[in-house]
Each structure stands twice: as structure tokens, then as C-alpha cells.
Amino acid sequence: MNMHVIGLGYVGLPVAVAFSELGNVVVGIDKNKEKIDLLQKCESTIAEAKLKDLLIKNINTKRLSFSTSLESIGKADVVTIAVDTPTISGRGGSVDLSYINTVVHDIANYLDGYTVIVIKSTVLPGTCKKIENLIKQLNPKASFDLVSIPEFLREGMAIHDIFEPDRIIIGVESQRAKNVLEKLYSPFKDKTKIFFTSRASAEMIKYASNSFLAMKITFINEISNLCEKRGCNVYDVAYAMGLDTRIGEKFLNPGPGFGGNCLPKDILALANFGKSTGSRLRLVESTIVANESRKKELAAKILHLVEEYKNPKVAFLGLSFKAGVDDCRSSPSTDIITELLDKNIDVCVYDPMAIDNSKKIFKSRVTYAVDVYNAVKDADLIAFGTECEDFKFLDWAKIGTLVRNKIIFDLRNIINSQEAKKNGFVCHIIGNSNI
Ligand SMILES: NC(=O)c1ccc[n+]([C@@H]2O[C@H](COP(=O)([O-])OP(=O)(O)OC[C@H]3O[C@@H](n4cnc5c(N)ncnc54)[C@H](O)[C@@H]3O)[C@@H](O)[C@H]2O)c1
Numbered sequence: 001m002n003m004h005v006i007g008l009g010y011v012g013l014p015v016a017v018a019f020s021e022l023g024n025v026v027v028g029i030d031k032n033k034e035k036i037d038l039l040q041k042c043e044s045t046i047a048e049a050k051l052k053d054l055l056i057k058n059i060n061t062k063r064l065s066f067s068t069s070l071e072s073i074g075k076a077d078v079v080t081i082a083v084d085t086p087t088i089s090g091r092g093g094s095v096d097l098s099y100i101n102t103v104v105h106d107i108a109n110y111l112d113g114y115t116v117i118v119i120k121s122t123v124l125p126g127t128c129k130k131i132e133n134l135i136k137q138l139n140p141k142a143s144f145d146l147v148s149i150p151e152f153l154r155e156g157m158a159i160h161d162i163f164e165p166d167r168i169i170i171g172v173e174s175q176r177a178k179n180v181l182e183k184l185y186s187p188f189k190d191k192t193k194i195f196f197t198s199r200a201s202a203e204m205i206k207y208a209s210n211s212f213l214a215m216k217i218t219f220i221n222e223i224s225n226l227c228e229k230r231g232c233n234v235y236d237v238a239y240a241m242g243l244d245t246r247i248g249e250k251f252l253n254p255g256p257g258f259g260g261n262c263l264p265k266d267i268l269a270l271a272n273f274g275k276s277t278g279s280r281l282r283l284v285e286s287t288i289v290a291n292e293s294r295k296k297e298l299a300a301k302i303l304h305l306v307e308e309y310k311n312p313k314v315a316f317l318g319l320s321f322k323a324g325v326d327d328c329r330s331s332p333s334t335d336i337i338t339e340l341l342d343k344n345i346d347v348c349v350y351d352p353m354a355i356d357n358s359k360k361i362f363k364s365r366v367t368y369a370v371d372v373y374n375a376v377k378d379a380d381l382i383a384f385g386t387e388c389e390d391f392k393f394l395d396w397a398k399i400g401t402l403v404r405n406k407i408i409f410d411l412r413n414i415i416n417s418q419e420a421k422k423n424g425f426v427c428h429i430i431g432n433s434n435i
Pocket of ligand 1: 006007008009010011012029030031032035082083084085099102103120121122123151152153154155261262
């Protein structure tokens with residue numbers, strides 16, 4: 001099939017690459033010329049496991065190409081839109097559809113012959129219907145169906161998740177489009193559940209799923225606070241809860257709160273949607289409040305731990321919203337660091353993958369280190385903000401010779417605390433009052 005993917009970010013690029021690997025001829029389109037130039041040179045623009053090899057392979061077989069131009073849209077059987085849908089700042093969670101609307105205005109007059117337009121960007125129930133009406137208005141002669149196929153991939157695992165999804169949700173209301181999509185998704189039909197539903201339900205499934213995950217994370221974080229106060233070990237509690245198959249073990253890791261490009265904006269959008277529809281989602285609303293408080297509480301704890309020192313210095317390790325990715329958007333680490341900076345704390349940061357993206361946020365407000373040992377020099381406290389594998393295997397004897405004071409605050413329970421303690425460090429670990 002001929003597929004065009006518009007918007008080559010953390011979703012669109014892996015989708016374009018994966019569908020070319022499945023044998024389709026795919027054109028990836030983005031308005032960012034710099035990005036397209038890099039992709040045309042076989043350079044991946046995001047850090048994703050297995051992406052680069054597949055990118056090179058499929059460019060070489062000529063199944064995959066990149067462009068800033070939409071002119072070839074007329075040749076496409078399927079056009080997938082995967083542009084960003086951020087929250088409009090200061091509008092209580094309203095979804096900014098301007099990127100999608102721009103794409104729709106740009107493509108409407110290029111449509112030629114029957115085309116299935118897939119909305120892969122996360123949008124609220126009813127949006128696909130509105131986009132369909134807009135295209136009909138812009139080009140009344142266009143022959144198309146517009147469907148919703150929300151994306152559930154995890155950053156860092158994008159290629160794996162596209163090839164091995166838990167489920168594929170397709171919101172489609174025309175038999176003709178369904179036939180096209182059954183063909184496109186035929187490689188998945190024996191290995192995963194492909195669930196066909198209405199467009200509005202597909203749109204809602206995405207928001208309900210993300211909000212539920214955010215609630216699960218927030219729930220264990222609140223239990224974690226209680227565990228600290230009452231001498232329980234939250235890791236034992238979470239493990240034992242997860243053994244119950246009705247609950248499940250995933251997303252029960254206590255930490256600094258949820259972040260990233262999806263959960264925070266999607267849960268805010270759903271809460272706002274509930275309010276505006278007159279059907280409030282109080283659990284969802286409370287989750288947002290609890291997650292915001294969590295980051296402030298953790299920053300306050302760090303401030304308390306260093307308050308006795310003059311001009312304290314904090315080494316903050318792990319900046320992305322989770323380990324193994326370079327994405328710092330709405331990262332709990334960056335929010336906590338911002339709180340510290342606002343209190344005039346001297347912060348030196350390190351991350352194995354996300355330093356470049358963190359520079360866009362902090363500019364000259366922090367010092368950037370090239371590795372852990374460089375970051376901890378003269379630190380009064382070392383904070384661990386992501387569950388990066390490297391942090392498990394640190395040389396605590398060496399770190400002990402570099403720091404000014406031996407205090408650790410592990411927000412992810414990632415370090416070898418026994419080793420750190422042997423070398424004289426005082427370890428504070430989320431959810432565990434015994435340490
Ligand atoms: N990041 C995730 O893990 C994830 C997971 C599931 C769903 N989603 C959803 O997928 C959508 C995309 O998210 P993302 O993280 O990939 O966003 P992103 O910001 O990483 O990428 C969006 C891309 O769209 C491009 N773009 C914007 N306007 C354009 C236009 N008019 N023409 C061509 N290109 C344009 C941008 O240049 C950018 O490269 C969002 O709705 C998001 O909520 C994201």
C-alpha cells in the first residue's frame with residue numbers, strides 16, 4: 001500500500017519506519033526541514049531502540065522516503081496524521097488542534113482518488129467528526145473516509161510496541177475504509193486483538209487508558225508517602241498488590257510522578273472535557289492535583305535535606321521523564337529542578353541521553369556534566385530522577401571522594417544503596433522508611 005505519514009515525531013517516525021518494514025511504500029512528511037534533511041541522510045531524529053537500523057534498511061530498499069512537501073498525497077491509499085496535540089496554555093486543558101487543522105487545510109486540495117485519512121494524534125471524542133466536516137467543506141469533491149487509530153506506543157519501546165501491540169484500536173464507520181485497514185493491518189491479525197469500534201469510542205479509549213495509567217502511578221505514590229510515615233516498605237506492598245491479576249504489577253512503581261508528552265496533557269484534557277460536558281471526572285481531577293503536589297513535596301524534601309549547608313549544591317542525575325529516552329517534556333525531574341532553582345540552589349545535571357533536550361529548558365540556569373562523576377563533584381546531595389540502568393552500577397567509593405556531603409535522595413529506588421551506605425552515604429529512598 002502507499003502510505004503517507006504527516007508529523008515525524010516520537011509517534012510518526014516509528015510508525016512510518018515500521019509500516020515500510022511491513023512492505024508498504026511510505027512517505028514521511030514533516031514541516032521541519034532540518035528534520036527531513038537528517039532523515040534523508042539516514043540519521044534518526046529521536047533516540048529509539050532499533051529505529052535507526054530499520055530506517056537505513058527501508059530507505060535503501062526505496063520503500064521509505066521523506067519530504068517536506070505534501071504534493072504526493074494524491075498517490076496515497078492511507079494518510080496518517082501524527083502531529084502534536086498539546087494543551088493550550090492557560091486554558092485549563094483545552095486541546096490545541098491547530099497543528100491538525102493546518103495539515104487538513106494543506107492536504108484537502110491534494111486528495112485525489114479514494115483516500116483513508118487516519119487520525120493517530122490523540123484527540124477528544126467528536127474531533128474526527130469535526131475534521132471530516134472541515135475536509136468536506138474545503139474540498140467537497142474529495143473522496144475519503146476519516147478514521148481514528150489512536151497510538152499506544154511507549155517512548156523508548158516504540159518499534160517493539162508497534163510490532164507487538166497489546167491491542168490495535170480502529171475507530172471506523174465505513175465498510176470501504178474498514179476493508180482498506182484490514183489489509184494494512186493484516187500482518188497483525190493473528191498475533192493481537194484488532195478491535196473495531198466507532199470513532200468517538202476509539203478517541204475515548206485513548207484518553208481513558210492514559211488517565212487510568214496516570215491514576216495507577218499516582219495511587220502508588222500516595223501509598224508510598226503513607227508507607228514512609230508508618231514504617232512499611234512500599235516496594236513489598238506494590239509487589240504483593242501486583243500479584244493480584246485484577247490489579248496487575250505494571251505502573252505500580254513509586255517515583256517522582258508521571259510525566260512525558262502524553263499522560264500529563266491527556267489527563268488534563270480529559271478532566272477539562274468532563275467539566276465542559278457536565279460530567280466531571282473527580283478521580284481524574286484529583287490525580288492531576290496529587291501529581292503536581294508530589295513534585296513540589298519532593299523538591300521541598302531536597303531543600304530540607306540541604307538547608308543546613310551554605311550555598312548548597314545538588315547533583316541531579318536523570319532528566320528525561322523516564323529512563324531510556326531523550327524526551328524531557330513535562331519531566332518530573334525538570335519540574336523538581338526548576339523548584340530548586342527558584343530557591344537559588346546550585347544544580348549540576350547529568351543524563352546519558354537527554355542533556356541536549358534539557359538545555360532547551362534550563363539554558364544557563366544549571367551546570368551540565370559529562371558523566372555522573374563529573375556531576376557529583378562538590379555536591380551536598382545527589383538526587384536520582386530516572387531509573388537509568390547505569391545508576392545501578394556506580395563506584396560509590398570514588399563518588400565518596402568527590403562529594404562535599406554524603407547525602408543521597410533516590411527518587412526511583414535505582415541505586416545500590418548497600419554499597420552507597422558502606423561508603424558512608426546517608427540514603428533517602430522514596431517509600432521506604434527503613435533506609
Ligand atoms: N510521544 C508519545 O509517546 C505518544 C504516544 C501515543 C500518542 N501520542 C500522540 O501522538 C501525537 C504526536 O505526538 P509526538 O510525541 O510524536 O509529537 P512530536 O511533537 O514529537 O512530533 C510532532 C511532529 O509533527 C510535526 N508537525 C507539526 N505540524 C506539522 C505540519 N503542519 N506539517 C507537517 N508536520 C508537522 C512537528 O514538526 C513534529 O515533528 C500527539 O497527539 C500525542 O499525544 C504520543
